[in-house]
Amino acid sequence: MTAEALITDALVPLRPTDTGEEALGIMNEFYIRHLPVVDDQELKAVISEDDILNADALEPVSSYRLPSQPPAVFPDDHVYDVMRLLVEYKLTVVPVINREGDYIGMVTNEDLLRFFAESSTFRDPGSIVILEMGRHDYSLAEIARIVEGDGAVILSSFVNTFQDTNRTEVTIKVNSQNIGATLATFERFNYKVKASFNEKQLQDSLRERYDSLMNYLNV
Template sequence: MTAEQLISDIIIPLRTSDTGEEALGIMNEFYVRHLPIVNQHELLGLLSEDDILDNDAEAAVGGYNLSLQHPFVRTKDHLYDIIRLVADHQLTAIPVVDEKRHYAGLITAEDLLRHFAENGTFREPGGIIVLEMVRQDYSLAQLARIVESENAVILSAHVQTFQESPRIEVTLKVNKQNITNILASFERFDFVIKATFNEVEYFDSLRERYDSFISYLNV
């Protein structure tokens, strides 16, 4: 999945002549706190809600000093690169440019979350297993062999690291809802099972997080 496949054309970029008040109106309408400023096809920068509050809201945004240093992704950038930039800069939207650095569109944080929620991996029935281990013990190949020994496969895997700690959490989604035998196999290999979820619990948790995120955007 690349940036060009996630672009939304619903939100029209700002012009340099637009005022801060007009920008706030668009932000409130689409539940974002960031909007691109575009002149013709050139991306000039990304305006944040804080930039408007730090300047004269009745003035044109073209005269603002922007706090963000041109964060953007290119059309061919991978989904993971997009997520990294969004997280690093705490963005609610990120501009996309083509190889000539012409503005191609916008990706919102809601678009990213919706992509994961609608991804086939999430839709396919299965069970969730969260393992805790130290970094040097992590081997996806070994985890896959254990799961496959119980006639199942890993649909997705996510590794969470912790700052200044050798500990990691590995979240696996497997294609079986009854994961009792898989859990027993992990225990035989001395893996620490931190949590498990069945399909209903998992999607309820995902929906709750999605609703919380939307509520946050609405604030």
């Protein structure tokens, strides 16, 4: 999936003549904290809610001092590039531009979240396993071989490395809810199983948290 496929139709960029107050109105309506500023199809800046609150909201956004090289992605960039910019710059929208720097559209954090939520990785039933190992011991091929050896398939995997140690954490989702044999095989191959959850456990956990929240709100 590329950035172009996630461009929203609901939002339009700001013009340099738009005021900070107008920008805040759009941000409040769509629950975002950033908007691109576009002049004659050229992406000029990405303005944040803080930029406006620290200035005069009645002035046009062109009068604000904003970085001249706003973060953006190209249409054929992967959604992971969109996610990287969202996290790195703490954005709620990421502009999409062509190779000439012309503005094409924007992707919101809600668009990205919806994409992942609707993907088969999250929709398909299965189980989650969290493994821990040495950084040099990580091999997705071997992990897949163990899972497939027990008749299951890996639906997705996420790798997290810890900077201050040589440890790596691997989270996988498999398409089976009966993973007892797989967990035993991992331990037999000296993998540390930090946690595992099947679909029912995940649903029970979410229900428990929901009930706790409702009880708190009713107090």
